[in-house]
Amino acid sequence: MPTTSRRLLTLLSLLQARRDWPGSLLADRLDVSPRTVRRDVDRLRELGYPITAVKGPDGGYRLGRGADLPPLLLDDDQAVALAVALQTLAGAGAGLEEAAARALVTVRQVLPARLRRRVETVRVETLASPGRGSGTDPATLATVGAAVHASEVLRFDYATPGREADEPGPARRAEPYAVVAAGGRHYLLAWDLDREDWRTFRLDRLRPRSPGGPRFRRREVPGGDAAAFVAGRFRGTDGSTSDWPCRGEVLVDLPLADVAPYAGDGWVEAVSATRCRLVLGAWSWPALAARLGQLDAEVEVVGPEPLRAAFGLLAERFGRTASTPVPSVRSQGPPAL
Template identity: 60%
Template sequence: MLTVIEKNGTSSRLLTLLSLLQARRDWPGAALADRLGVTSRTVRRDVDRLRELGYPVRAVKGPDGGYRLDAGAQLPPLLFDDDQAVALAVALQLAAASGVDVGEAAARALTTVRQVLPARLRHRVDAVRVTPVRTGPTTDVDPAVLVALTAAIRAREVLRFDHTPASGAAPEPFVPPRRVEPHHLVTRGGRWYLVGWDLDRGDWRTFRADRITPRTPTGPRFTLREVPGGDPAAFLSATARGSTDGTGRWPCTGVVELGLPAARVAPFAHDGVVEDLGPQRCRLTLGSWSWVGIAAAVARYDTEVLAVGPPALAEAFGTLAGRFAAAARTAPPT
C-alpha cells in the first residue's frame, strides 16, 4: 500500500519519524523527541502507530533507551510526501528507457501509484509525458542478472559466468566459464556493462551484461583493485575508443585546418578540440579508431582541408580519396 500524507499535523510528524529511523541505525528516544519537537511520550505513541502500520520498529536497550528500524518479513505501507510521490511516478515513466527488462512491470507499478494519488498530485503526474529516445542500439537485461552482478560486486566475490560472443551464438559447452573480479556496473549508450579484472587473462575487461549468464556458486573473496584512471565510467569510455591504459586517448589523433570559422565547426566536433585561427579558419584536433576514420569525419565539413599531421593522416586522406573516386566511376548513370 502506498500512502501520500499531508505536510502538517500528526501524519507529517509520522513521516518525519520514519525518515529519521531509515537514515540512522539507532536513535536515542530523547534525540528523536528533540528532532521532532515533541515529548518522549509522543515519540512512543508515534512508534506504536508505525508498528500498527507494519513497520518493525524495535526498542533498543541502553542508558537513554532508543529505537531501531529492522527489516520486516513483509512490505509495510509506504509513506510519501507530495514531492516524493511525484518523483516516484516520473521515475517509473523513465524506467522503460533504462535498458533493463522491467518496462511492463514499471508501467503496471505506475498505474498502481497513480490510482492512489490524491487529486492534487495526479494532475502533476499526468502533466509529465516521457517519450524514451534511445541513442544507438539498446538491449534489455534480465533484472536477475543485474542483481547477481551487483551482489558479487558488493560482496567482493569472484564472479563465474558464461559470456555469449558478439556474434550472438551460444557459448560452446566445453568452454570454461570466465572468472572475473567484478568491480563496477556501468551503463553507456543504452547498454549495461560489467567492468572487472579478468583472472585468466590478467587484465581489465568490460563485458556487456546482456551477454552474461552468471554461474553459482560465486568464487572466493578478493581484495579490491583500482580501476585504471580511478573512474569506471571513464575507463569504459576509453575502452570503447580502443584505449587500454584508462587514459581515454584515441588510438589515432590527427590535426587539420579547415576553411570554416571555429563557431561553425565546434558544435559538430564532439570531443575534438577546435582552435580559432581567424574569421574563416580554424584548427581541429580529432581522434578515432583509425586514420581513415578521422579523414571521413573531417570530410563532412564540406570545405578545404589542410592535413597538419601526422603523415599517416595525409595518407588516410589519399586512401579515402581513392575510394570515393572509384565509387564515382562505378556509379550507375542517372
Template identity: 60%
Template sequence: MPTASSTTTSGRLLSLLSLLQARRDWPGGLLAQRLRVSERTVRRDIDRLRELGYPVQAVKGPDGGYRLEAGTQMPPLLFDEEQAVALAVALRIAAGTGTGIEEAAARALATVRQVLPARLRQRVDALRISAAGRGTDPQIDTGLLLTLSAAIRAGEELRFDYRSPGQPEAAEPRAPRRVQPHHLVVRAGRWHVVGWDPDRGDWRTFRADRMTPRVPNGPRFARREVPGGDVATFLSARFKGSEATDSWPCRGEVILDLPIAKVAPFAGDGVVEQLGTARTRLTAGSWSWAALAATLARFDTEIEVIGPPELRAAFAELSRRAGRAAGAG
C-alpha cells in the first residue's frame, strides 16, 4: 500500500493513483490522511490526474470523495516498482498461454522495459521464463476467449459446436452442444471451459480450442458451486479420472530394485521411501490399473508388488500382452 514517503508531486500522484485503483470510492479526507497532505492538495492532485486523462469523478455524499471510472481513451499508465516488475513477469508468461498474443506481449514488454529505471531493468532482464511444449499446443483466438469470458460473466448458456479428438476441422458438424459455463481455466498450456451440462445433468470440461460458439447465447442460468468448491482441484481430479476427490482412482505400492535417487525424479506425485542402498518403496497412482502397471514397468528393474491385488493382476495381463507382442515379431 502506498505511503506518504514520496514528497514530490510525481511521487504523490503515483501514490494517489494507486489508492484510487485499490478500492471503488475514497473520501477526500481519508485520501488526505493516507497521503499525509491537506484536502486542498488532494483536490489539486485530482485535477492533475484529470489533465493526464484519468477520469476521476467526484462522489456526492456526507463525506464526499472520488472514484476512478473507466474512460474513453487510455491515459498514461503509472506503476509503482512492484507493479512494474509484476507486469514484466506477466508479459513474459503470456507467451505460454496459447492465446496468439506473443508478438503483442513482446512489444508491450519492450515498451515497459524501455522506461524502467536501470536497477529494475536488470531485475526484469534476469528473468528467464520459458514455455514448454508450445510446439504442438493449439493456438487460441483471443476473440474466442473474450466470447467465452463474456458468457461466463453474464451467466448465459453457451451454444456451440464441438470438435472431438481426432475429428478433422472440415468434418461434418454434429448436433450443437450447450453448457452453462462457470470457469475458464488454463491447464498445461491449454484453455478449458468448466460448466454444467443441462442435457447430461453433470459437470463437464471442454477444450476451448475445439469449441465454436453459436450466436446468440442461450438463456441465463443460476450459478452453481463447482464440486468441492475449488475449480483447480476439481479440474485436477477430473484429469485423474476421479469423480469425487483430487486423487487417483487406482493406487498401488511396489518395491523397486533401484536407489531412491533414480526413482524420485520420475515418481511424479508418488511417495518414495528408501529401504536400502538399492531398494526403494514407491506408492503411486493412475487412472487405471493397466496404466499404473505400465507406468511402473518403465523403471526397467525388478518390481515387487506389495498391493493391492488389482495391481498384481494388471501386471499379469501386461505380461501376457507383452508376450503376445514379442511372439508376433
C-alpha cells in the first residue's frame, strides 16, 4: 500500500481527472477500503480542497472548481515552463503520457485564474527526437503561444546566420499556426506573409514585437498535421509527407542486436543469426549510403537502384580522397572561428 501522502496526491489527481467518482471505484483504483477513501477525503478537505459528496446508489465524490483551490506558488515563467514540459512529455512516447496529461490538468486547476489563462494559450506539439535544449525564453514562448491561440499575426525580429535579432530592420510578419518541440528546440510553424509560403522559425532566435498584427483566417496546414509537416521539412521534403524523400532496403552482415540500436526510425528484422534486413531513410541517396556505411559491415543493396548508384558515387569520391597525399606541413591546430 502506498504511503498516506502519496495516496492523497493520487486521490487528488483522480478527482481532478473527471467530474464524479463513485466511492467504490476510487477504492479499487487506490487499492484501499471505502472507509480509507472517506478518511482521505476528509484529510483533503482539511487542507482546503472543496470535495462534495455525490448522492446515488454507490455514493461518490466531486472536486470543486480550481478557482477555489489553494493557489500553486509559481511565477509566470515557471508556470509556462512547467506546462510546456508536461505537454512535451505527454507527446514524447516515453510511456508517461497518461501521467503527464493528468499532471497538466492538476497544474492548470490549481493555478490562479490569471496565470491559468496564460498557460492555457501555450500549446506545444512534439516530435520524438533527441537533442540538446537551446534555451527558449518562456516569455517568448508565452507570447507566441498566445498569438497561435488567438489567430493573430505575429510581428517579430529573427536572428539569421550573420545577423542578430536586434539589428535594425523591418519586422517579419507571419500567421502563427503551431509550436513544435523537436531535437531539444522549439519551432514555430507559420505562414510567412512576406514570402507567401510556409516557414519554420526557431523560437530561441525569435523576438516578438509589440503590438502584434490583426486576426487572420486560418489556412489548412498541408497534410493537416503541423508536427508531421515540420518533420517533413526537416527531412528535406515539401512538408506534405513526414517520410524521408529517399528510403532504401539493404542486407547487412551483422546480427540484429548490433544493428537495432542504430536503426532509428527505420525497420530491421533478422534474416539469420549473423545477418539482418534493414529499411532506412535519409534526405538524399548519398546521405543514405553514408549512413549505412557507418555500420562498418558488408552491405548488399536490395533496392532501389539510386541507392546502389550512390554507393558507387561515394566510392569514387572517397577513392579520390584516399589517393590524395596528406600535406607534410605541421598542423598548427584548427583555425579560429
